[in-house]
Amino acid sequence: MTEWVGRTAAAVAAAVREKRVTPREVVAGHLARIEQLDGRVGAFRTVRARAALAEADEVGARADLAGLPLAGVPVAVKDNLAVRGESMRVGSAATPDTPAAADHVTVARLRAAGAVVVGLTNVPELCVFGTTEGVHGTARNPWDASRTAGGSSGGSAAAVAAGMVPIALGNDGMGSLRIPAANCGLVTIKPGRGVVPAGIGEGDWFGMSENGPLATTVEDARLMLSVLAGTPAARPDEPGSHRIAASLRSPLPGVTVSKPYVGAAREAAAVLVRAGHLVRRAEPPYPLSLGVTALAHWTAGTAVDARALDARRLVRRTRVHAALGRRFLNGVRGGTARDDLRRRLEPFFAEYDVLLTPALARRSPKAAPWHERGWLSNVLVNSHHSPLTPAWNVTGWPAAVVPFGTLPSGAPTAVQLVGLPGSEGQLLRVAEQLEELRPWRRTAPLAGEERQASRMGVVRTPMR
Numbered sequence: 001m002t003e004w005v006g007r008t009a010a011a012v013a014a015a016v017r018e019k020r021v022t023p024r025e026v027v028a029g030h031l032a033r034i035e036q037l038d039g040r041v042g043a044f045r046t047v048r049a050r051a052a053l054a055e056a057d058e059v060g061a062r063a064d065l066a067g068l069p070l071a072g073v074p075v076a077v078k079d080n081l082a083v084r085g086e087s088m089r090v091g092s093a094a095t096p097d098t099p100a101a102a103d104h105v106t107v108a109r110l111r112a113a114g115a116v117v118v119g120l121t122n123v124p125e126l127c128v129f130g131t132t133e134g135v136h137g138t139a140r141n142p143w144d145a146s147r148t149a150g151g152s153s154g155g156s157a158a159a160v161a162a163g164m165v166p167i168a169l170g171n172d173g174m175g176s177l178r179i180p181a182a183n184c185g186l187v188t189i190k191p192g193r194g195v196v197p198a199g200i201g202e203g204d205w206f207g208m209s210e211n212g213p214l215a216t217t218v219e220d221a222r223l224m225l226s227v228l229a230g231t232p233a234a235r236p237d238e239p240g241s242h243r244i245a246a247s248l249r250s251p252l253p254g255v256t257v258s259k260p261y262v263g264a265a266r267e268a269a270a271v272l273v274r275a276g277h278l279v280r281r282a283e284p285p286y287p288l289s290l291g292v293t294a295l296a297h298w299t300a301g302t303a304v305d306a307r308a309l310d311a312r313r314l315v316r317r318t319r320v321h322a323a324l325g326r327r328f329l330n331g332v333r334g335g336t337a338r339d340d341l342r343r344r345l346e347p348f349f350a351e352y353d354v355l356l357t358p359a360l361a362r363r364s365p366k367a368a369p370w371h372e373r374g375w376l377s378n379v380l381v382n383s384h385h386s387p388l389t390p391a392w393n394v395t396g397w398p399a400a401v402v403p404f405g406t407l408p409s410g411a412p413t414a415v416q417l418v419g420l421p422g423s424e425g426q427l428l429r430v431a432e433q434l435e436e437l438r439p440w441r442r443t444a445p446l447a448g449e450e451r452q453a454s455r456m457g458v459v460r461t462p463m464r
Contacts, residue, residue, distance in 0.1 A: 005029045006443055009073045009166040009220045013114065016072035017065060023056035023072030027116050030074040034118065034164045037446055040145055043159035045079050045089065045136045047119040055116045068114030069227055075110055076159040076168040078152075079120040079136075080127050080200060081211070083107055090201075090305075091123040091134045091152075094313035105197045106169060106211045106228050113227045118165060121155030125318045125371060126201075126305050127171075128152065128298075130179050130382040131364075134315065134371045141183050142444035143411040147364040150180030150386075153214065157184040160214050163443040167224050171200050173209035174298055175389025178401040178416060181214055182359035185403045185412030185440060187221045187431060188214050192421040193396040196228045202308075205301030206332055208393040216442035218402070218432040225424065237429050244272055244430075245282035245352040250361055252291050252387040261358035264405040264413040268434060269356055275433050284348050284355065286391065291383075293337040294390040299325030300332040320375035342395050349420050354430055357388050359401045359414035388416060398424045402431040403440040412440065 004012055004026045015021045031049050038044055052074070059065070059072055077083055080090045082100035084107075089095045103111065111117065122139045124132050132139035132154025139154035141147040142162040149158040153170025157180030160168045170177045172190040181188035189212055196211045198204040213224035226233040246269040248262050269279045287293075302318070303325030311319055349355070365381050392399040398419055405413040415434075417427045 005033050006163050007166065008217050009070060009215065010223055012073050012166060013069060013071045016114070017068065021072070023059040023116060024053060026072045027052050027056040027074050027118065030118060030165055037162050037164060040140070040446065041142055041158050041162050042137045042139045043121055043155045043162065043164060044076070044119040045122050045155070046086065048086065048117060051085070052116050052118045059114050059116060062114070065114070069223060069233060070110065071114035073115045073167065074118045074165045075115040076119055076121050076156050076165045077107055077117055078156045078168070078170045079123050080171070081107055081169065083117055083120060086120060089136060090127060091125040091136055092309070092314065093135045094309040104199060109227055109230060110169065121159055121168065123153070123155060124151045125315055126302055127173070127176060128302050128318055128321055129370065129378050130175065130386050131370045132180070133367070133369060138367055140367045141364055141411065142446050143185060144409055146367060147183070147411070148367045150183040150364055152176040154180045156214050157181055157186055160184070160186055160216060161444050162446050166216070167220055168214045169211065170214050171209055171211045172393065173200070173205040173301065174294065174393055175386045177212050177214065178359060178389050178399060179386045181401045182414035183364040183411070185414070185444070186214050186216060187218050187400070187402055188212060189221055189225060189400040189424060189427060190392065190398060191225065191229070191424055192398040195398075195424060196225070201301070201305040203301070203304050206297055207396060208297055208301065218428055218435050222428050234425060236432060237425060239275065239429065239433055242277050242353040242426070242430065243351065244269070244277050244279045244354045244356055245284070245348070246279055246356045247283050248281070248358065249283055250387040251284075251286040251391055252383060253288065255361060255384055255387045257358050258362040260405065260407050260413050261360055261362065265356060265358045265415050268404050268415045271434060271437050272356070272430070275437060279356070282352065284345055287341065287344060289337070290341070290391060290394070293341065294394055296328040296332055296337070297394065298390070300328045301325065303329055315371045317371060317373065317375045317378050338394055338396070341391070345395065353419065354423075354427065355418040357416045357418070359388065359416045360386050361388065363407050363409070363411065392418055397421055398427055400427045400431050402434050404434060404438060
């Protein structure tokens with residue numbers, strides 16, 4: 001390993017700009033870590049070793065190197081966003097194995113900023129579920145390889161948590177950034193609608209899906225978000241006093257939040273009180289219909305994404321999900337449920353600037369062939385694991401996740417921060433205060449554990 005593996009994206013970019021290290025050296029070091037560890041983790045569907053080294057050399061030769069915000073930073077891309085010259089399989093055997101002619105706009109912005117794409121990461125089929133496994137591989141939580149990394153940006157999160165890349169690109173339609181970030185001890189933010197270009201699948205799940213960063217520090221998440229949004233990296237605001245509502249309940253009736261996650265939110269609230277914020281226990285007025293609204297949009301989005309594919313090549317849980325979604329399509333297209341939810345919640349956010357909640361309800365499910373199991377068992381395990389994320393996709397409002405505390409196993413717990421449209425900077429500043437006052441270990445302790453991978457029968461990711 002080189003000394004640059006395990007550094008933050010901001011530190012790597014600064015060193016490359018100052019010519020203390022070359023992009024090739026940085027990328028080669030991270031490719032070596034991928035080669036060492038991904039057989040155990042399963043983060044990548046494909047690794048672009050030769051292409052990434054060639055692109056690193058191109059970055060090093062750029063005349064504008066000294067001004068690139070992500071100069072020489074290795075980045076992983078979720079396999080539902082186009083990377084020029086690579087196929088986009090979206091976790092499925094039903095998608096074409098045809099190289100993309102052009103980069104997705106977010107990938108193009110990362111490359112323009114000096115980042116080097118080292119590979120495409122594993123996702124569940126069509127990015128539907130909150131666990132990541134399927135015909136292209138299983139992404140495991142680097143903190144506990146017996147558990148899933150989460151989903152659907154599970155491979156991207158696992159890659160960052162294992163130190164294979166400093167940052168990764170993912171997206172979030174029902175919690176798909178926040179779930180794996182919380183499982184894997186990362187910082188993420190699902191931006192509000194329109195902050196970052198979407199263009200995910202065939203319709204962004206009716207505007208619920210957003211692209212965003214996965215990082216190990218708030219600084220890196222802010223830096224990557226600025227690149228994705230096409231805006232200059234803003235200096236963080238001076239800390240001020242915010243009105244923060246601390247909510248500990250699940251929005252879904254019958255789903256409870258386990259003690260470690262309740263404890264994390266309570267302790268985070270106490271830390272924010274000590275930081276000078278006004279924190280009160282308060283529960284948002286979630287409607288009883290929230291679960292049905294989320295399910296309708298979730299399945300209808302999948303129905304749209306699946307309609308051009310050969311259903312015979314989709315796994316059963318995806319076929320059932322899409323079939324149910326077709327029944328909801330007209331209601332979702334012509335309905336007012338999302339506007340109704342916003343109107344219901346806006347008075348709450350007129351009283352509070354930020355909502356603090358547990359990020360998840362319980363630890364991540366076992367890493368298992370969930371794609372071979374029935375639709376209902378998948379929906380139930382997803383709902384009981386992550387009931388606190390979907391509401392903010394339905395509203396389209398920004399929501400961030402920050403590591404905070406640990407499970408008895410030593411794996412991370414996390415909290416979620418939510419605000420009104422335009423509050424991304426405010427959420428990241430509060431997250432930064434939590435980081436300053438309760439710092440976390442940034443990388444999972446995986447080094448030297450390849451022997452366990454061989455005992456588990458996990459296949460090493462091929463590099464080319």
